[in-house]
Amino acid sequence: MNALLKSKQEAAATRLDSASLPAAAGWSKAAREDALARVRSTGLPSRRDEYWKYTRPDALTQADATEADVFKSDEPLVFDSFDRLKVVFVDGVFSAELSDDLALEGIEIARLAEAADISWASELYGTLEAKGQSPVERPLAALNTALATDGVLIRCTKTPSKPVSLIYRRDSTTADAMLHHVVKVEAGASLTLLENGPGAARLNKCLEALVADGAEFHHVRAQGRDHARSAATHMFVELGRESVFKSFTLTVNGKLTRNECVIEFTGDDAIAHVAGAALGDGDFVHDDTVFVTHDAVNCESRQVFKKVLRNGATGVFQGKILVQPGAQKTDGYQKSQSLLLDGDSQFLAKPELEIYADDVACSHGSTSGAIDEDALFYLRARGIPEGIATDLMTLAFLAEAVEEVEDDALKGEITGRLEGWLLRHSRA
Amino acid sequence: MLEIKDLRVKLEEEDKQILKGVNLTVEAGKVHAIMGPNGSGKSTLSYVLSGKDGYEVTGGSATLDGDDLLDLDPEERAALGLFLAFQYPVEIPGVGNMTFLRTAVNSQRKARGEEAMSSTEFLKEIRAKAKELKIDAEMLKRPVNVGFSGGEKKRNEILQMAMLEPRMCILDETDSGLDVDAMKLVADGVNALRNEGRGFLVITHYQRLLDHIKPDVVHIMADGRIVKSGGPELALEVENNGYADILAEVA
Ligand SMILES: Nc1ncnc2c1ncn2[C@@H]1O[C@H](COP(=O)(O)OP(=O)(O)O)[C@@H](O)[C@H]1O
Numbered sequence A: 001m002n003a004l005l006k007s008k009q010e011a012a013a014t015r016l017d018s019a020s021l022p023a024a025a026g027w028s029k030a031a032r033e034d035a036l037a038r039v040r041s042t043g044l045p046s047r048r049d050e051y052w053k054y055t056r057p058d059a060l061t062q063a064d065a066t067e068a069d070v071f072k073s074d075e076p077l078v079f080d081s082f083d084r085l086k087v088v089f090v091d092g093v094f095s096a097e098l099s100d101d102l103a104l105e106g107i108e109i110a111r112l113a114e115a116a117d118i119s120w121a122s123e124l125y126g127t128l129e130a131k132g133q134s135p136v137e138r139p140l141a142a143l144n145t146a147l148a149t150d151g152v153l154i155r156c157t158k159t160p161s162k163p164v165s166l167i168y169r170r171d172s173t174t175a176d177a178m179l180h181h182v183v184k185v186e187a188g189a190s191l192t193l194l195e196n197g198p199g200a201a202r203l204n205k206c207l208e209a210l211v212a213d214g215a216e217f218h219h220v221r222a223q224g225r226d227h228a229r230s231a232a233t234h235m236f237v238e239l240g241r242e243s244v245f246k247s248f249t250l251t252v253n254g255k256l257t258r259n260e261c262v263i264e265f266t267g268d269d270a271i272a273h274v275a276g277a278a279l280g281d282g283d284f285v286h287d288d289t290v291f292v293t294h295d296a297v298n299c300e301s302r303q304v305f306k307k308v309l310r311n312g313a314t315g316v317f318q319g320k321i322l323v324q325p326g327a328q329k330t331d332g333y334q335k336s337q338s339l340l341l342d343g344d345s346q347f348l349a350k351p352e353l354e355i356y357a358d359d360v361a362c363s364h365g366s367t368s369g370a371i372d373e374d375a376l377f378y379l380r381a382r383g384i385p386e387g388i389a390t391d392l393m394t395l396a397f398l399a400e401a402v403e404e405v406e407d408d409a410l411k412g413e414i415t416g417r418l419e420g421w422l423l424r425h426s427r428a
Numbered sequence B: 001m002l003e004i005k006d007l008r009v010k011l012e013e014e015d016k017q018i019l020k021g022v023n024l025t026v027e028a029g030k031v032h033a034i035m036g037p038n039g040s041g042k043s044t045l046s047y048v049l050s051g052k053d054g055y056e057v058t059g060g061s062a063t064l065d066g067d068d069l070l071d072l073d074p075e076e077r078a079a080l081g082l083f084l085a086f087q088y089p090v091e092i093p094g095v096g097n098m099t100f101l102r103t104a105v106n107s108q109r110k111a112r113g114e115e116a117m118s119s120t121e122f123l124k125e126i127r128a129k130a131k132e133l134k135i136d137a138e139m140l141k142r143p144v145n146v147g148f149s150g151g152e153k154k155r156n157e158i159l160q161m162a163m164l165e166p167r168m169c170i171l172d173e174t175d176s177g178l179d180v181d182a183m184k185l186v187a188d189g190v191n192a193l194r195n196e197g198r199g200f201l202v203i204t205h206y207q208r209l210l211d212h213i214k215p216d217v218v219h220i221m222a223d224g225r226i227v228k229s230g231g232p233e234l235a236l237e238v239e240n241n242g243y244a245d246i247l248a249e250v251a
């Protein structure tokens, strides 16, 4: 056995020593035990892993969460003005008191920690995550499947009247939370899922979603403001025939965030778009890692990731489009760009295409650049102060990602948050 | 109004002197034209006056109504009432024309301690002014200059000038690349702004534009200096004989 694997396995063993499967695992016990076995055999991510070349996993893999000050603000939280069904977690624990009544026409919501054996969920829990372990290992997701203590199971049978909104409040400076959600959008139904909040001092979150034939799953997430936290999140999404998945993530601040998204097309004529806009200042590390597998005909995947980095912030993008044999008429698009507002910040990108079908259109582009000085001068020559001119250009740079949010009101909300961040950071 | 005295400018990055002692005064209410061969320093003069990076002033001064321009940021110069219609207007993907112009108008107002223009008032004004310049509503919605034809870009410059109502307008080859109709629109736009309090410095190669915008004074610039000044007849002379005679005469 090679030394790297051995040390990773040892790290896993140490971490698992102090952990135990949740007592109330019940129906998920088998899936959790399988996941445990996966983590034991792959070990935990190491700095020397190719997949973790750009982002140090230490803070995510070490035994305990690093203590992190709680961010406080009097400002309303993102999505606060939206009519939605609120599901609130505090430091990774569901709060019935802060949450709405979980009953909503067209949707069934159960708490992972309490759910009786629900057959649709027991078929899914850990399944997509396990599939997503190949060809690249994602040990933190397997760890999550094994040990997650809370989360929700959402089955959407019709189109509910409002979005479901998962809110992750954080009160403790040391909480180490593991949340695992399972979503199933049944044929023809459409679900909008919102997520916001830091979650915990350290958050490991996993979401598995099955989007059935002709179904739609819209996902808008805001990870923001609370800078001291660290997070590793995974989304595993499987798409049926003619289904649609659209996901957008806004990330502002955060010492360490790794967002992995694993998408697999299993039915023909489906569409998946994942997008992200990230704004980082100072000791900010943000990593978007995306893996899209086309295993069906005539599907469209689109990745649009934009990052604005200043004062030594780091942005990472790893994106892969894998087109399996027979996945003809695939339309795969991938774009990752960063705007570096100074020479101290850095953007590391690894775009990849792997194509085993001949009738496909795939493209990828990754760029990293400074602000366009000619454009900046043009704006200033019209009387716009440098700070505002830079902000206008920053918003313009991010617009292509934000445009991926389909709902206009949500798009407006995201833009408002971006403007707020810029106002606080560039005029300071 | 605009007073340039013995202005000397070199490139910041290279040891290349471009302006070698420019003297020029534009009085309020007057239109001055600058003509001159390519590479003589006309655009450099307009950039240095408006505050573009990359140039180093090695001597002389430039003031607008007594305020020293050369010490100010570009946005401060603009707020004082200086406007440059660019020879090559810049495309800014993602920034909407309307947002851009409203931000510009209100930034200038704020800098001058004036009240912001309301969005209703702004919309009314811009629609009226765009109509005169035959700029359609669709163009206003697009990102700044993106996908605009050469002529549309130049008309957009004039629209910005009309909205910002500067006191001192510098037009750098705004007529280049325009067909006769477009040039007429641009000239009309400029003429509509002419008044006693406003000065113009019009850089051009062609008599054509000066037929429509009648200048009070014409200057010939060559190799970083104003080598000759005169009345409108000087522009005619250039049109008929080129620069060779004039340059030979002053050499
Ligand atoms: N940023 C620059 N870098 C290099 N050369 C420049 C730059 N700006 C101006 N020049 C040079 O300075 C001279 C004057 O240019 P310019 O002001 O554009 O002339 P004009 O507008 O009269 O045609 C030219 O020789 C030009 O090549």
Ligand SMILES: [Mg+2]
Binding pocket: B042, B043, B044, B087, B172, B173
């Ligand atoms: Mg020029």
